[in-house]
Amino acid sequence: MPYDPGPDVIQVVRAPKGGPVRGTYRAFGETLRGLRTTLGRWVEGPHTMQYPEEKTPVYPRFRGRHKLHRFEDTGLEKCVGCSLCAAACPADCIRVVAAENTPENRVSAGERYAAVYEINLSRCIFCGYCEVACPFDAITMGHDYEMSDYNRSDLIFTKEMLLAEPLERTPLRSAGE
Amino acid sequence: MTGVLATVGYYESWWIQLLKALVIFIVIFQLVPVVLLAERKVLGRFQHRYGPNRVGPYGLLQPMADIGKLLFKEQFRPNGAIGWMFALAPAISMFTAVAVLAIVPFSNTVDIFGTQVGLYGIDPSIGILYAFAFGGIAFYGLVLGGWASGGKYAFLGSMRAAAQLISYEISQGLALVGVIMMAGTLSLTEIVGYQEDHLWMIVPQFVGFIVFFVAGFAETNRPPFDLPEADAELVQGYSTEYGGGRFAAFYAAEYLNIIVVSAITTTVFLGGWNIPFWNPPTWIDPIVVIVKTLALVFVFFWVRATLPRLRYDQLMSLGWKVFLPLATVNALVTAILVVVT
Numbered sequence: 001m002p003y004d005p006g007p008d009v010i011q012v013v014r015a016p017k018g019g020p021v022r023g024t025y026r027a028f029g030e031t032l033r034g035l036r037t038t039l040g041r042w043v044e045g046p047h048t049m050q051y052p053e054e055k056t057p058v059y060p061r062f063r064g065r066h067k068l069h070r071f072e073d074t075g076l077e078k079c080v081g082c083s084l085c086a087a088a089c090p091a092d093c094i095r096v097v098a099a100e101n102t103p104e105n106r107v108s109a110g111e112r113y114a115a116v117y118e119i120n121l122s123r124c125i126f127c128g129y130c131e132v133a134c135p136f137d138a139i140t141m142g143h144d145y146e147m148s149d150y151n152r153s154d155l156i157f158t159k160e161m162l163l164a165e166p167l168e169r170t171p172l173r174s175a176g177e
Numbered sequence: 178m179t180g181v182l183a184t185v186g187y188y189e190s191w192w193i194q195l196l197k198a199l200v201i202f203i204v205i206f207q208l209v210p211v212v213l214l215a216e217r218k219v220l221g222r223f224q225h226r227y228g229p230n231r232v233g234p235y236g237l238l239q240p241m242a243d244i245g246k247l248l249f250k251e252q253f254r255p256n257g258a259i260g261w262m263f264a265l266a267p268a269i270s271m272f273t274a275v276a277v278l279a280i281v282p283f284s285n286t287v288d289i290f291g292t293q294v295g296l297y298g299i300d301p302s303i304g305i306l307y308a309f310a311f312g313g314i315a316f317y318g319l320v321l322g323g324w325a326s327g328g329k330y331a332f333l334g335s336m337r338a339a340a341q342l343i344s345y346e347i348s349q350g351l352a353l354v355g356v357i358m359m360a361g362t363l364s365l366t367e368i369v370g371y372q373e374d375h376l377w378m379i380v381p382q383f384v385g386f387i388v389f390f391v392a393g394f395a396e397t398n399r400p401p402f403d404l405p406e407a408d409a410e411l412v413q414g415y416s417t418e419y420g421g422g423r424f425a426a427f428y429a430a431e432y433l434n435i436i437v438v439s440a441i442t443t444t445v446f447l448g449g450w451n452i453p454f455w456n457p458p459t460w461i462d463p464i465v466v467i468v469k470t471l472a473l474v475f476v477f478f479w480v481r482a483t484l485p486r487l488r489y490d491q492l493m494s495l496g497w498k499v500f501l502p503l504a505t506v507n508a509l510v511t512a513i514l515v516v517v518t
């Protein structure tokens with residue numbers, strides 16, 4: 001029985017054969033085409049982001065370093081110390097110690113407030129589950145991504161650090177960019 | 178002067194010769210860091226990058242930082258290396274690169290404060306052969322360096338250097354035969370003088386120009402003919418075992434070689450200090466030569482950014498099957514035309 005591969009045969013495009021003259025011409029022609037291509041890249045100009053001076057803009061939904069929020073009118077913290085974020089955290093990097101609000105010392109709008117609120121950013125995986133779990137939108141993922149430090153202990157962010165406005169705002173990507 | 182020594186086109190007193198040698202060496206040697214930086218910047222542009230721009234204004238101090246780093250590194254030598262050869266190799270590379278500079282003419286004999294000075298290191302009657310002689314010796318630097326290192330990669334690199342030398346050097350020499358026949362002289366200043374009255378050699382000797390310039394890539398071990406280095410497969414080839422100042426010497430020699438080959442090509446094919454349709458004042462001549470040289474150096478970078486490295490056998494077949502016939506036919510046709518006309 002003769003070998004018949006049937007309709008599975010695919011036409012293969014092979015490089016043109018050719019003698020030494022044609023080969024030489026092809027080599028030089030293709031070389032010139034390559035040179036034109038690279039020069040075209042020069043004309044396009046660099047696409048480099050000069051990083052420390054010029055920061056990469058982020059998308060609005062970018063999940064960067066966390067932020068804790070206050071009410072804008074009263075200045076009270078939104079966090080009520082419920083620890084739902086700590087429960088939701090898969091990396092187990094959030095530590096919340098709640099305390100009762102008193103009339104003399106009113107910190108949050110609810111019954112309790114977070115006396116200690118620490119996020120260990122060296123463990124955080126930036127999944128954003130804490131943001132989803134929070135019933136009061138007290139914690140959100142911010143836009144900062146420059147969090148490198150020299151010590152592990154410096155990466156444990158306390159409540160004050162998370163509440164504070166970042167010194168430098170990360171640029172936001174404009175529409176269509 | 179007769180006998181074994183070559184005759185020299187124009188004699189000067191010893192102090193002028195010394196001064197000329199110093200000035201030419203210093204000026205051209207200053208181009209090495211410039212070219213070093215220019216290569217990285219130009220390559221960057223070809224790859225949508227800026228290249229080095231952090232050290233000093235516009236990254237201008239980058240080559241200084243590089244050289245400083247290399248010079249302060251440890252001078253080490255592998256256990257199996259042959260000591261004096263290992264130390265000699267970079268010196269040979271450097272010496273031959275500098276020596277070829279001597280015959281590059283920057284202008285004709287000019288009158289400086291009443292003294293006749295030829296703006297070139299030396300104008301021997303053997304002219305371009307001098308460049309070939311030192312170009313051949315330059316490969317001893319690579320071969321010795323690789324062999325004396327006592328390492329396999331370095332050894333493979335030096336073997337490749339030797340193979341590369343024989344496959345391109347013949348066609349490089351033959352490519353110039355046409356020019357020499359047309360000009361009727363070996364002296365570089367007279368070749369430039371010929372181009373003053375006639376077309377630049379690149380027009381009638383275009384094939385020769387292509388072959389010579391491409392062979393120049395092989396002579397300087399530049400991509401796509403950087404087989405002796407071949408960072409990807411031979412981890413820098415002949416200079417694998419070198420570090421510190423000796424590596425810096427190899428590195429500087431490579432860039433100096435680029436400048437020298439470009440300068441020779443400028444002289445022979447691009448009319449040296451001539452500018453068409455304009456007779457500039459004499460003091461512009463050296464600047465013209467340097468600008469043309471740097472333009473050719475740019476082509477070196479451009480090609481590096483474009484072409485991948487040739488396989489070993491591809492270089493062989495390119496040298497023997499393409500360039501050697503091309504150069505031979507070119508020399509033959511030129512010879513017939515020179516006789517007929």
